[in-house]
Amino acid sequence: MSLIKQMAQRDRVFDFLMPQTSPVDVRHGPILYMEDVSVSFDGFKAINQLNLTLDDGELRCIIGPNGAGKTTLMDIITGKTRPDSGSVWFGSRHNLLTMNEPDIASLGIGRKFQKPTVFEALTVFENLELARATNKGILPTLVEQMNGEIRTRIEEVLELIGLQDLWQQQAGILSHGQKQWLEIGMLLMQRPRLLLVDEPVAGMTEQEMEKTAELLTGLAGKQSVVVVEHDMGFVRSLARQVTVLHQGSVLAEGTMDQVSNDPKVIEVYLGEEA
Amino acid sequence: MWLTQPLTERSTRIFLGSLLLALLLVTLLHLAVPEGHPLHFSAYTVNLLGKYLSYALLAVAVDLVWGYLGILSLGHGAFFALGGYAMGMYLMRQIGDRGVYGNPDLPDFMVFLNWDSLPWYWLGFDMAWFAFAMVLLAPGLLALVFGFLAFRSRVTGVYLSIITQALTFALMLAFFRNEMGFGGNNGLTDFREILGFDLRTDATRLGLFIASGIALGLGYWLCRAVINSKLGRVCIASRDAEARVRFLGYRVERVQLFVFVLSAMLAGVAGALYVPQVGIINPSEFSPIFSIEIVIWVALGGRATLYGAVIGALLVNYAKSYFTGVMPDAWLFALGALFVLVTVFLPKGIAGLLSWRRKNRTETEEAAA
Numbered sequence: 001m002s003l004i005k006q007m008a009q010r011d012r013v014f015d016f017l018m019p020q021t022s023p024v025d026v027r028h029g030p031i032l033y034m035e036d037v038s039v040s041f042d043g044f045k046a047i048n049q050l051n052l053t054l055d056d057g058e059l060r061c062i063i064g065p066n067g068a069g070k071t072t073l074m075d076i077i078t079g080k081t082r083p084d085s086g087s088v089w090f091g092s093r094h095n096l097l098t099m100n101e102p103d104i105a106s107l108g109i110g111r112k113f114q115k116p117t118v119f120e121a122l123t124v125f126e127n128l129e130l131a132r133a134t135n136k137g138i139l140p141t142l143v144e145q146m147n148g149e150i151r152t153r154i155e156e157v158l159e160l161i162g163l164q165d166l167w168q169q170q171a172g173i174l175s176h177g178q179k180q181w182l183e184i185g186m187l188l189m190q191r192p193r194l195l196l197v198d199e200p201v202a203g204m205t206e207q208e209m210e211k212t213a214e215l216l217t218g219l220a221g222k223q224s225v226v227v228v229e230h231d232m233g234f235v236r237s238l239a240r241q242v243t244v245l246h247q248g249s250v251l252a253e254g255t256m257d258q259v260s261n262d263p264k265v266i267e268v269y270l271g272e273e274a
Numbered sequence: 275m276w277l278t279q280p281l282t283e284r285s286t287r288i289f290l291g292s293l294l295l296a297l298l299l300v301t302l303l304h305l306a307v308p309e310g311h312p313l314h315f316s317a318y319t320v321n322l323l324g325k326y327l328s329y330a331l332l333a334v335a336v337d338l339v340w341g342y343l344g345i346l347s348l349g350h351g352a353f354f355a356l357g358g359y360a361m362g363m364y365l366m367r368q369i370g371d372r373g374v375y376g377n378p379d380l381p382d383f384m385v386f387l388n389w390d391s392l393p394w395y396w397l398g399f400d401m402a403w404f405a406f407a408m409v410l411l412a413p414g415l416l417a418l419v420f421g422f423l424a425f426r427s428r429v430t431g432v433y434l435s436i437i438t439q440a441l442t443f444a445l446m447l448a449f450f451r452n453e454m455g456f457g458g459n460n461g462l463t464d465f466r467e468i469l470g471f472d473l474r475t476d477a478t479r480l481g482l483f484i485a486s487g488i489a490l491g492l493g494y495w496l497c498r499a500v501i502n503s504k505l506g507r508v509c510i511a512s513r514d515a516e517a518r519v520r521f522l523g524y525r526v527e528r529v530q531l532f533v534f535v536l537s538a539m540l541a542g543v544a545g546a547l548y549v550p551q552v553g554i555i556n557p558s559e560f561s562p563i564f565s566i567e568i569v570i571w572v573a574l575g576g577r578a579t580l581y582g583a584v585i586g587a588l589l590v591n592y593a594k595s596y597f598t599g600v601m602p603d604a605w606l607f608a609l610g611a612l613f614v615l616v617t618v619f620l621p622k623g624i625a626g627l628l629s630w631r632r633k634n635r636t637e638t639e640e641a642a643a
Contacts, residue, residue: 130511
């Protein structure tokens with residue numbers, strides 16, 4: 001039906017005629033633009049008329065109580081969940097609602113899940129090698145040789161995630177925190193434009209949290225980062241723009257100080273802790 | 275080059291070197307040491323060793339999919355037997371008019387069944403090149419179709435093991451039937467010559483033994499090259515966290531299919547080398563028990579090492595020959611006991627014992643230094 005409707009509209013180019021592999025265009029505004037997005041599961045509104053924009057290179061924290069819709073938000077951006085209404089654009093050229101998961105991933109949206117999954121039987125270096133953005137067909141993978149360019153790229157990322165001394169170690173013996181960093185590193189190997197990070201510091205020690213904060217702030221600027229986190233101290237240490245979600249919509253937006261002084265926010269969320 | 279990469283690796287050099295040494299030694303002891311001398315290797319022994327070597331190649335093929343890809347195939351005997359049947363058909367056609375019935379075109383069993391012409395699928399098997407190509411293609415094609423259906427539907431783990439078992443069982447029942455045209459119950463036998471060499475001479479037996487050794491060496495090398503490539507690391511990664519590998523953008527089912535087909539072809543070559551050495555191929559090679567036995571060799575030797583599979587195959591089959599000679603009834607109990615003992619005390623098999631010792635040694639050396 002939508003195709004017929006499209007074809008009836010004579011003032012525009014049909015979607016299927018548009019080039020598929022155009023680069024992400026952020027010249028005219030934000031890298032991520034969500035407007036009026038709603039999604040409901042069996043009548044429960046997980047996301048309710050949500051509006052969110054994210055600038056290129058920005059580091060944004062999203063906080064909110066359980067059930068506020070944080071994970072659903074991530075699912076919508078990565079194409080795992082289709083919203084009932086609204087629009088989601090990546091740059092000004094890509095309508096994410098018309099794309100599937102692998103296409104969105106290859107567009108440069110990387111997602112880190114809560115629980116770290118790294119390849120435990122392989123070394124840290126090999127984990128990063130496998131994650132590198134390249135032709136992943138059978139034959140190219142079979143004949144691919146390690147060369148200076150690939151090595152430099154992997155070493156760059158190793159340094160970023162602070163695991164350069166452990167590059168030869170099997171990933172299975174890494175600590176929980178180190179596995180999280182390795183997984184962030186694996187995402188970085190794919191040179192993402194936008195990184196979605198789900199509760200990166202759950203289960204980390206104080207020092208590990210500090211290092212993670214450093215890592216994430218270091219990434220911002222080169223790529224846009226969205227961090228979903230429960231831990232208030234950690235979000236404060238990132239000291240960036242914060243979006244507070246509540247019952248599927250944005251409750252407040254601003255710096256950590258601004259939102260933590262917002263009476264609405266104090267009522268629904270911070271009140272429990274502070 | 276990914277193909278030459280294994281030669282730079284110490285363990286591969288040691289393996290290929292010792293295999294070459296063993297081949298030379300056996301040849302020497304067979305040819306140069308006079309008969310009756312205690313060190314003499316009789317033609318019978320050489321023949322037996324050649325059979326073990328073809329089993330070892332089969333074990334390497336199973337270890338490739340089980341150890342590195344995490345796919346426990348309980349039906350690899352089917353690929354082995356298909357390769358064996360392709361070779362057997364070639365050998366049958368080489369008999370010519372020297373069969374019992376003296377028919378120049380039809381193998382004896384077809385004359386016996388009153389068939390008047392060769393079935394279409396026997397055509398071409400009088401030519402060595404065609405038959406040898408079929409040794410690779412028949413198992414490869416079966417693995418391709420079977421694997422495509424299984425991996426596309428993401429059938430893995432114990433379910434895959436069960437359907438591979440069912441596959442080999444179904445083939446066994448099919449090959450038992452006379453109408454299939456593969457000699458039914460009796461299979462193919464009474465072979466005379468291969469590539470013009472008389473199969474009953476000691477020299478041909480020695481040649482087949484050496485050919486099996488070379489095939490094992492090449493197969494090992496090829497598997498090692500695949501494992502050491504980036505594709506091999508993708509295999510190991512998908513063995514441990516399949517979904518994550520998919521998420522990285524690899525088509526896991528294609529990787530699985532590629533390695534599965536490669537493994538099936540190696541098993542086919544092993545079967546083709548096995549058949550002229552034992553002089554018969556019949557449906558019992560399809561039996562599920564044989565396929566399970568292969569897995570036991572690999573488990574005993576140690577998974578995911580390749581050389582462990584070779585050690586396991588040689589050791590278990592030597593023990594089998596010995597036990598079935600000395601006390602035939604005890605063999606199955608011995609095999610079972612061996613399997614239990616190794617699983618409990620040596621979970622990584624004999625190869626695990628070796629690398630554990632090596633690790634200990636380097637650790638004590640490091641401590642000393």
